[in-house]
Amino acid sequence: MALAExxxxxxxxxxxxxxxxxxxxxxxxxxxxxxxxxRALRTLLLRCERDAHxxxxxxxxxxxxARLFDPxxxxxxxxxxxxxxxxxxxxx
Numbered sequence: 001m002a003l004a005e006x007x008x009x010x011x012x013x014x015x016x017x018x019x020x021x022x023x024x025x026x027x028x029x030x031x032x033x034x035x036x037x038x039r040a041l042r043t044l045l046l047r048c049e050r051d052a053h054x055x056x057x058x059x060x061x062x063x064x065x066a067r068l069f070d071p072x073x074x075x076x077x078x079x080x081x082x083x084x085x086x087x088x089x090x091x092x
Contacts, residue, residue: 004069012058014044026065031058 003024006013014031015021025032033040047054067073079085 004066007062007066008069010059010063010066012048012055013062014041014048014058016041024065024068025062029058029061030054031061 003013003015003021007024012031013025013029014033015025015029016035017032018035021032031044033044048058
């Protein structure tokens with residue numbers, strides 16, 4: 001949930017390239033690094049520290065997928081999964 005919360009809030013995200021993170025962030029997310037590769041993580045962390053444009057790019061990439069984590073959308077998806085019936089999400 002931390003990734004979803006960060007994306008919804010526009011916080012830059014770095015994450016290891018594992019299936020769960022790829023599903024949430026997308027395979028082209030600029031802040032992905034190979035699992036267990038601490039040198040690659042270090043490189044990204046230093047880039048985040050020094051490069052405001054990169055931080056903005058990370059935040060934009062997350063924000064572009066934030067709609068996937070809208071509570072109304074998630075409720076509708078659960079409803080459809082559990083009942084087999086699609087119902088449009090209510091406005092909040």
